[in-house]
Amino acid sequence: MDYKKQYHNYINKIMIGIGSIIIMAMLALAIFVQRAQADKQNIQSGICTDTTERCVAITFDDGPNPKSTQRLLDGLKERNVKATFFLVGKNIEGNEDVIKRMYEEGHLIGNHTYTHVQLDTLNVNMARSEIIQTNEKITEVIGQCPKYIRPPFGAYSDKLLSEINMMPILWSVDPEDWATKDIRAIVNKVTKNIKCGDIILLHDIYDTSVEAALEIIDILQSQGYIFVTADQILLD
Template structure:
């Protein structure tokens, strides 16, 4: 049985995903506060120390759209593995069908896979049926390769149809930092645009469709690691 409610992603910087359940939000909040107070009072010292350490970790998520790309995705995966970084990939169904082996490598590398529509179209300009087809067709293609259905979607251009929340189970994921890496071939420029704007718990938008974007990703990761950042998937950012 589906509980009445909806996922909301605040598009303002640092905004996060919230599930609102009609008629139950206040009661749930009260229970949560009471439970958290009880834990903080009664938890053993080592548990409290672990909780404090988790709260002190600076997290950031790096994401890649439009893949899998036959020329650059594997180069990116190799660099991510060397750096011990898990990323999130929002894939196009059409590319998934063409390059299933790369999709397998993304999954086997421990990265999170999401949907980015089938043909990179503006979903808000389509009929509901056509938009759902773009999502479902991509999800089916991904499932056929990795045996799992994606739970997250980044709609092309950030244009989702809110009324589809009850037609799909997808959670919309946008971004906090967009260096527009598709508009320049200078990896240093791309990296500086991110490094000059990124904050804790941000979601970084990049693409794995060019060498400059991949090299920029490595520069970003290397620099943010020196600043004490830990890279996680969007799931950990949104649902923490």
């Protein structure tokens, strides 16, 4: 009798043990499958799982333009997006209101030389004057001197920029928006290849680029991307 009781107890313990192991294994499997699915979704939509790396910057060169830049600023405001503008010095006069608005609405303003010139084709004094003159014009309008420059065509001298205390900001995604009127093509080129930490290059002097920019923002925001000014990407 006692043997039977002991035998039953023994079997019960084994069954409870096996049952517990099965339940734990099933729980572990469920968690694993759920995580794998979440990772797959994140990878497909381009969202980095690390929130600190989920940022992109959208930047606009060659402006300002009284019409298309205002339209862009309206769209950025509606979407609560901060962008970066690299201004051409000779376009500043007559567009002071647009630039003040950029500044007041939290966008970053940088230098794109005075006459949109390739800096490494000039002698040092002329190159320096292209940058300084533009900085002075911007400072007159917003009361702050730009720290960042986007050198036209990406050409610059480290020595000159460090002498005048300017930091270059280049780009990592270039849909060549200036070469086409096809808004869809511009949007696709950017959204198909985007990754966290990218700096997108566009030009706010074309209506088509402005339309494309706002579509790009809508698509990327729906995928969880956060838009920051280009200096934030550099600092990360």
